[in-house]
Amino acid sequence: MARAATGLGVRDLARLAxxxxxxxxxxxxxxxxxxxxxxxxxxxxxAAGVDFIPENGGGVGVRLKR
Structure with a gap:
């Protein structure tokens, strides 16, 4: 989900990581x-703008930074 939200392809994320x-x-x-x-x-x-959200009753998740 995090990769899709940023619009990064598999190869793009692999290169960045x-x-x-x-x-x-x-x-x-x-x-x-x-x-x-x-x-x-x-x-x-x-670094691509994803915020990882810890579990807060609704489960862990991600969102884009503002």
Whole structure:
């Protein structure tokens, strides 16, 4: 959802996070990745304007920064 909200393609996000496009695909399929890899992808999405929302009764989520 976060990638789609930014309009980034799989290859774009992979380049920004310094991972392979296959790694992005694995993440989106729900496969388990190393914590450092997930952190790199999250940092790239945050730099692209995504805000990660912690669980607040309605579950975790994302939104675009203002």
């Amino acid at each position: 310094s991972v392979s496009p296959d790694t992005i695909a694995r993440l989106e399929r729900g496969e388990e990745l190393r914590a450092a890899t997930v952190e790199a992808i999250q940092a790239a999405l945050e």
